[in-house]
Amino acid sequence: MLQIGILLIQHYKLLSLAAITDVLETVNKIYLQREAAAPFKITLVYTQESKSITYAFPNYHSEPLEQGSRFNLVLVPSFTTDNLPQSVADNVAFLPWLQSQYQQGAEIASFCTGAFLLAASGLLNGRIATTHVDCCKAFSAAFPSVNLLPDKTVTHDEGIYTSGGATSTFNLLLHLLEIHLGIETAIRTAKIFAVDMGRDKQHYFSTFQPTRQHNDELVAATQDKIETKYQEAGTIEEIIKDIPSSRRNIVRRFKQATGFTPIEYLQYTRIEAAKKMLEQTGEQMTSIILSSGYNDPKAFRKVFRKTVGMTPTEYREKFNASAHRS
Structure with missing residues (x-):
């Protein structure tokens, strides 16, 4: 019997935890x-700060991480909050425990933004990983020693696994089932949950969500210009020519504030x-190309x-x- 420990983290995402337990x-x-x-055998592992959450899961065995049980597989669910640094800080007690479990031979898997907690333990340093596609920029900034693969649905590196956003949880669970129980069980489970086992990329789920959380009026004005003038096929210099600053200054401040040139x-x-x-x-493709600011279909x-x-x-x-309806 495989001993599975699921972290009962503060700010856990209910969908993530429900998917993990439902599949198992x-x-x-x-x-x-x-x-x-x-x-x-499923065990929910909690800290003193997350102990109260166990009452929401009366049908599961739960224990404090201080109990020191050894697990074959440790699962880190996703966070529900957008403030990921604070979420990691609120669960810092798990970090040495994760390191200890891995050193004792446990495999560890994180789901979606749970990768932030796993990375904070240092176990992802020098290894490949993925996370929710819209959180990749923040992840790379916080953990530059991790080889992040934003387009991957699932990664596996020396007994450490990660998955991308939301439904990628199922893809990682199926991958773990195939490793530990064989392809037949993985396929049967995939059919029960109607999961496509062949999906290995997630980049097309991303949405461009530029930050406005800065106090640089020059950058904000440049963002406004780009967002209102993007359809005008031309150079960036033409679009921002009315911004009262040198190109070098705009580029420097813009990159610093938004992370993009x-x-x-x-x-x-x-x-x-x-x-x-x-x-x-x-609309016809030609119309879409022109409406989005391109005049060269091949380049688009x-x-x-x-x-x-x-x-x-x-x-x-x-x-x-x-x-889809047609």
Whole structure:
């Protein structure tokens, strides 16, 4: 029987914890229906600060991390808050425990933004990892020693696993099932939960959400110019020519405040506009290309594929609601 410890973290995401426990319970039931021993023993591990949360899960065995039990597999669910540094700080007691579990032979898997807690333990340093696609920039800034692969749904590096956003939780769980119980169990579970086992990329789920949480009026004015003038096919210099500052100063301050150069910001703004048109309209591709600020179809398709991870046509087929109804 595999001893599984699930961290009962503060600010846990209910969907994440529910998905993890539901899949593990379902597999146990599959084995019991075959009159075989259940393969998993599930334990919720809590700190003094998260002890009160155990009352929400009366059907599970729970224990304090001070008890010192050894696990074969430790699972770190996702956070529900946007303030990830604070979420990690509120769960700092888990960090030495995670290190100890790994040193004693446990495998460790984080789901979605749970990767921030796992990375804070130092166990991801020098290793590959992924997390929610919209949190990758913040993750890289906080943990530069981690080899982040933003487009990956699942990563595996020396007994440490991570998954991307939300439903990627299921992909990682299926991966773990295949490793520990075999492909047959993984496939049966995938069918029960209607999960596509072949999905290994997540980049096309990302949304460009530029920050406005800075006090630089020059940068804010530049953002406004780009966001209102992006359809005017031309250079970034033409778009921001009325900003009262030198190009060098604008680029320096813009990069410092937003994390992007003005040219990158313009590119992402245009691609995001194209994505929305592909999702919501039936416009011809030529019209979409021109409306998003490009006048060269070949250049547009190249940038779109590089940014989104698929062609514009593939994106429309995947996300356009009217296309799905037809």
